[in-house]
Amino acid sequence: MKYFKLPLTLVLTLVVFFGLNSKFGSTPPMGKFLSPNEGFWQNELDENLSSTMHIDGLTNEVTVHYDEHLIPHVFAQNNTDLYRAQGYLTAKHRLWQLEFQTFAAGGRLAEILGEQALDYDRQERRRGMVFGAENALEKMQEDPETLSYIEAYRDGVNSYINQLEPKDYPVEYKLLDYAPEPWTIDKTALLLMYMTKMLAGREADLEHTNALAKFGKERYDLLFPDFFDVNDPVISKETDWSFINVKMPETPEQDRSLDSISITETLDKPHPQNGSNNWAVSGRKSYSGHPILANDPHLGLNLPSIWFVMQLATPEHNSYGATLPGALGIISGYNNHISWGETNATRDVIDWYKIEFKDDTRKEYKHDDQWKKTTQRIEEIKIRNRETLYDTIIYTHHGPVSYDHSFKGDNAKAGYAMQWVGHIGGNNQRTFLKLNEGKNYDDYLDALKNYTAPAQNFVFASIQGDIALWIQGQFPNKWKGQGKFLLDGSNPKHDWQSFIPQKFNAHSKNPERGFVSSANQHPVDPSYPFYVYNDGYETYRNRVINDFFRAKDKFNIQDFKNLQNNNYNLKASELLPYIFTNMDTSTLTAEETDILNTIKSWDFYSEIDQLAPSIWESWWTKLYKIVWDEFDADSRALEKPFTYQTIYMLKNHPQDELMDILSTSEKETSNDLFLITFKETAKELTEWKAEHGDYNWGAYKATYVGHLLQALPAFSRFDLPIGGDYNTVNAASKNHGPSWRMIVEMTTPPTGYGIYPGGQSGNPGSKYYDNFIDRWAKGDYMNLLFMQDQEDTKDIIASQILTPKQ
Amino acid sequence: MKKNLINFIVTLIIAIILSQYLPWWHVMVAGFVSALFFSLDRAAVFFIPFLAVFLFWTVYALWLSNANDFILAEKIAVLLPLGGNWAVLLLVTGCIGGIAAGVSAILGKQCRMLVKR
Numbered sequence: 001m002k003y004f005k006l007p008l009t010l011v012l013t014l015v016v017f018f019g020l021n022s023k024f025g026s027t028p029p030m031g032k033f034l035s036p037n038e039g040f041w042q043n044e045l046d047e048n049l050s051s052t053m054h055i056d057g058l059t060n061e062v063t064v065h066y067d068e069h070l071i072p073h074v075f076a077q078n079n080t081d082l083y084r085a086q087g088y089l090t091a092k093h094r095l096w097q098l099e100f101q102t103f104a105a106g107g108r109l110a111e112i113l114g115e116q117a118l119d120y121d122r123q124e125r126r127r128g129m130v131f132g133a134e135n136a137l138e139k140m141q142e143d144p145e146t147l148s149y150i151e152a153y154r155d156g157v158n159s160y161i162n163q164l165e166p167k168d169y170p171v172e173y174k175l176l177d178y179a180p181e182p183w184t185i186d187k188t189a190l191l192l193m194y195m196t197k198m199l200a201g202r203e204a205d206l207e208h209t210n211a212l213a214k215f216g217k218e219r220y221d222l223l224f225p226d227f228f229d230v231n232d233p234v235i236s237k238e239t240d241w242s243f244i245n246v247k248m249p250e251t252p253e254q255d256r257s258l259d260s261i262s263i264t265e266t267l268d269k270p271h272p273q274n275g276s277n278n279w280a281v282s283g284r285k286s287y288s289g290h291p292i293l294a295n296d297p298h299l300g301l302n303l304p305s306i307w308f309v310m311q312l313a314t315p316e317h318n319s320y321g322a323t324l325p326g327a328l329g330i331i332s333g334y335n336n337h338i339s340w341g342e343t344n345a346t347r348d349v350i351d352w353y354k355i356e357f358k359d360d361t362r363k364e365y366k367h368d369d370q371w372k373k374t375t376q377r378i379e380e381i382k383i384r385n386r387e388t389l390y391d392t393i394i395y396t397h398h399g400p401v402s403y404d405h406s407f408k409g410d411n412a413k414a415g416y417a418m419q420w421v422g423h424i425g426g427n428n429q430r431t432f433l434k435l436n437e438g439k440n441y442d443d444y445l446d447a448l449k450n451y452t453a454p455a456q457n458f459v460f461a462s463i464q465g466d467i468a469l470w471i472q473g474q475f476p477n478k479w480k481g482q483g484k485f486l487l488d489g490s491n492p493k494h495d496w497q498s499f500i501p502q503k504f505n506a507h508s509k510n511p512e513r514g515f516v517s518s519a520n521q522h523p524v525d526p527s528y529p530f531y532v533y534n535d536g537y538e539t540y541r542n543r544v545i546n547d548f549f550r551a552k553d554k555f556n557i558q559d560f561k562n563l564q565n566n567n568y569n570l571k572a573s574e575l576l577p578y579i580f581t582n583m584d585t586s587t588l589t590a591e592e593t594d595i596l597n598t599i600k601s602w603d604f605y606s607e608i609d610q611l612a613p614s615i616w617e618s619w620w621t622k623l624y625k626i627v628w629d630e631f632d633a634d635s636r637a638l639e640k641p642f643t644y645q646t647i648y649m650l651k652n653h654p655q656d657e658l659m660d661i662l663s664t665s666e667k668e669t670s671n672d673l674f675l676i677t678f679k680e681t682a683k684e685l686t687e688w689k690a691e692h693g694d695y696n697w698g699a700y701k702a703t704y705v706g707h708l709l710q711a712l713p714a715f716s717r718f719d720l721p722i723g724g725d726y727n728t729v730n731a732a733s734k735n736h737g738p739s740w741r742m743i744v745e746m747t748t749p750p751t752g753y754g755i756y757p758g759g760q761s762g763n764p765g766s767k768y769y770d771n772f773i774d775r776w777a778k779g780d781y782m783n784l785l786f787m788q789d790q791e792d793t794k795d796i797i798a799s800q801i802l803t804p805k806q
Numbered sequence: 807m808k809k810n811l812i813n814f815i816v817t818l819i820i821a822i823i824l825s826q827y828l829p830w831w832h833v834m835v836a837g838f839v840s841a842l843f844f845s846l847d848r849a850a851v852f853f854i855p856f857l858a859v860f861l862f863w864t865v866y867a868l869w870l871s872n873a874n875d876f877i878l879a880e881k882i883a884v885l886l887p888l889g890g891n892w893a894v895l896l897l898v899t900g901c902i903g904g905i906a907a908g909v910s911a912i913l914g915k916q917c918r919m920l921v922k923r
Contacts, residue, residue: 006916013913016906017831031906034899035830036866041899044871044878166829171878175885714885765878 023177033174038167040174043765047093049798054805055088055159057152062802064089067785067795070760070768073311075790082314083149083328085802087156087183090308090325094762095160096170097304098325099180100708102187105194106130107381112176114384122391123267125379126402128423129197131395133189135425140189146430150185153328157183171764172709191326192429196422198299200454200473202270202536203350206261206416207639209486214634222653223641226533227526229648232546234345234457234471234518235506237525244504244529251479252493261486263408263416266637273726273736274299275538276343277564278459279517279545280467282510287556290746291461294560295332295341298731299739301705303715303770305758307332307740311787312436319436320752320786322740329432332742334752334786337439337463339744342456343518345471348535349421349453351482351496353398353489360412362394362404366490372397398489399423417489419496421474426452441466441509448472449502457518463746469516470507471523475500478531500530515549517542519729539644540570540727557753560743565779566729572616573604575647582654583674592682607723608698617700617725618684622677623650627670629662643727697723703732705757705773707764711735715764720757722777730779741781752784810854813844817858817907825866830903833859837907841914855911856904863903864896871896 020031033039049066060077062085067073072089076082090098103109107124109117124130140146161180173179212220231237280293299306307322312330321333332341357374358364364371374394381389394401396417404415427450434447444460448470455473460466476483476496487494506524508516521542524532548563549555580600588596595615602612625632627650628640641649649656654670661668661676668676685695692699698721707715724730724737731737740756757776761768775782785795793799817840824832837855846854871879871892879892888894 006913006920009909009913009916013834013910016909017834020902020906021831030902031830034863034867034902035833036863036870036899037825037832038829040878040882041867041870044874044876046874712885714881763878764881765874767875767877769877 028175029177032177040171040765042167043171043174043763045763045765047761047766047768049800052801052803053088055084055156055802056805057155057159058084058802058804060804063790064800064802065787065790065793065796066798066800068797069309069772069782071309071311071785073313073785073787073790073796075313078314080148080152082312084152084156084159086310086312086323086328087153088160088802089156089310090323091157091160091183093760094304094308094325095180096172097708097762098157099183099187100172101194102190102326105190105197106133107379110381110383112178112384115386118381118383118389120268121381122379122389122407125381125391126393126400126407127197127201127267128400128402128418128420129190129193130379131377131400132196132420132423132425133186133193135423136192136428137186137189137425139425139427140185140429143427143430146427146433147185149328149433150188150429153188154183154185170762175709188326188328188429191324193422195324196454198270198274198454199344199456200346200349200422201420202272202274202346203348204266204269204536204639205348205350205352205483205486206263206266207637208484210261210634210636210638212485214636214638223645223649224534225645227522228534228539228644230539230543230644231522231525232543233522233524234469234542235508235524235528236511236513237527238512239506239508239524239527241527241529246477246501246504248529248531249477249479249482249497251481252491261416261637262411262414263403264635264637265408267402271300271736272536273731273733274344275346275520275731277517277519277541277545277729277731278341278343278457278469279515279549279563280339280459280461280469281515281549281555282467283465285514285549285553285555286745287554288745288747290463291465291467292555292557292560292743292745293334293339293341293459293461293467294564294741294743295343295459296564296738296741297332297342298737301703301735301737301739301757303705303707303717303758303764304762305739305756307756307758308760309754309756311785313787313790317437318786318788320784321742322754322756327432328429329436331432332740334744334750335436335438336749338435338444339461339746339750340435340438340444341459341742343459344520345455345457345473345518345523346520346535346537347455347473347475347523347532348478348483349455349473349475351419351476351487353396353417353419353487353494355396355398355401355415355417355489357413357415362412362415365396367397368490368492374401396489398495416486421453421455421476424452424474426450426474428452440464441468444468445470457523459516459518461744461746463748463750465746466510467516468507468509469518471505471518472502473505475505475530480531482531484533504530513550517545517549519545534642536642538727539642541729541731544568544570544729557743557745561753561779561781563729564738564741564743565724567606567723569604569606569613569616569725569728571643571647571727572602572606572613572620575620575650576602576604576616578651579674582671583678584671587675588679591686592679595682595685596678605723606697606725606728608696608721610697611695613697613723613725614695614700615681615685617697619677619681622680623673626661626673626677627659630658633662701725701734703737703777704735705770706735717770717773720773720777738776741776743781749786749788752786753781754784755781809844809846810850813840813846813850813854814858816840816844817855817911818862821859821862821907825862831906833863833903833907834910837909837911838914838917841911842918845915845918851912851915852908856908859907860900860904864900867896867899
């Protein structure tokens, strides 16, 4: 017996060791994870803020003051030191997120998460994310100044990573059992590409091609008009475009008879509500005579937050605002002279081309009546605990053939190639570096000039009293109709012919009306000479904002705060009165009538303590679905008409054949749909009430801010009391909304207010991890501490000196 | 009894010292080494190092977490899931370390018997 005992205990010991040292599924390696000397207990830490840190490559000392919100105020002697410190501090507070986002951008999640992320990774590679980032990096490298700063940022991040021991890794690394890798300059390019995908990566050309085939041109145009019947564009309708004097490309004869699309599933699209608000009023419309500017980008609500607030100062410039971990400088903010902010300027900058290959080898494709050579790009996708996958992606002069026989398609001799402004590359980092240093309107314009993607509405205000808004990006100058549908990859006339010259991008400086604004609506009206069509423009927030500024003469900070937190539901107000007049209520039960009366007495403000917004949300969701049941029933990839046009159809074409419900034998009209969906709504809400209590809007919507790892409940915040929905100015929906609210008055120095749904620390164990969330939900702002003198440490809780390594 | 106490103290001291240099499995080394030199009998072989490491890990973890109001411990106790109770998480932590130490102590004891013969 005793001869067995030793091998037996040896095996047992090894089992215990490997059992506690390895990750099983989503269970972290328990020995490693729980041991107090290297596991998560080591992350149970407040911030270490006071010590002096040595950083490789600094030329001078850098002083970092932290205020009570853990916002670092960085004072460096030169730009290189400044951006090195920015890299260092971003890593110090947000390392895991900083790295994880670039893994997500470049399609490398399977390295961390294993096979479950493989489809995602392949899709990102096929979208050309790495290809685009490489092209962007090339452009950045052409500019030695930008290059030296992104290298300094890289070195700053790496100085932080290099001094870490495994016990110091952020808790997510321990949970997933991996380690940070060195930061590289490609990652800055990838992060910018990630933003480009998020903001300029939404399109539905293939779906629209299918819809055109399904409905025919006339019906299609009714459902998807180029312009809605209301339009209050970013650049006002009064703009005189006569200064634009270029020849417009000619629409080729429609010789194409493209079949509908053979694939049934397309690439995942970015969130449809990714958008934003910004506006500025001139001194004339401001209570104090100083222009006031505001910006609130609407993005997914995540922890750690996408934004990290900093003050970045050298003797030459001093700026404050929201940074993006991975990118340099302030993205939405202000300095002593100017302020700036962005909203997304949606435009159709992605087109799809049908590619015909000569044969199965796919070495040649047809273009301009010749066989032209394709190139191949082999994407290496590492998978945790599995063999690496090599995905060969064919490239044509248009771009990557994303869909082919090996990805969502089945024809070895055909594919669909993607052309995207995001692939062209551009030194978009430089724009932000220049804005940080900008002193006036000309500097702002100079900063914007070479900015390519994602196209943004850049709002601007200066202490000199100028306000402006440029819709800036690189836009292909298309012939009318180009790229709305699948294009013919063999026809050179279908290629992008040229780009809109930058000076002809729509813009507005010091307009007569005294304000500029944008909220992802149509950039222009049809009088703009270049081809622009409705590509999913928002139609509600912008009208509330513009009406607000037209309604009175002077605006103060409180007006700005009220507007950013405004929950007026214009969408509901444009449909409900029509429903109340037209819906047959004779068959409603007493309970249903009660619910109807509740929503009938609604003032259309989606406030948290109201029942009506929940009724509306439930009702609208069902109504939208049932109107377009024809789309769901079709196996082809299709996109449903936009909200505005849906309401237009319900009100103006109540007898349209699409109002019919396919699954019933009766012939429904929109009035029938109102009643059917109302009864379903009443039923749903009654059941909801029985289970959860009153369905007031706050409880029913249940807004949450989710951790980047699939909203791990332990690291997320749920049931936040915030009103509004995705079409109100305060665009807070369930897991999406104002990700940074900023207001700046251009006093000397400027006075800023800001808040975001998160906290400065990326460590779930820090009290600074989510400490802004409650104030954000309430609509409170922080008075931003814009330090003018690094010696004036009045509201500073800790200071740290970064010194050159000896 | 005295043997038990000596083993307990030795395991504890070795574990504390090694925790400065080795990853989590310092407790396995501690259990193994103390069993080699301060051998115990029957169940005590497992339980004495178990208790020593249980005490070490729970006190160490408690000390770390208490200084930060158990913010992270409460979240990890949701994640694992232990009902959000940091005290349960402390016990689990102690038990995991204890089991690792106890099992390797049994191995240590077996090795000692091999050498002794």
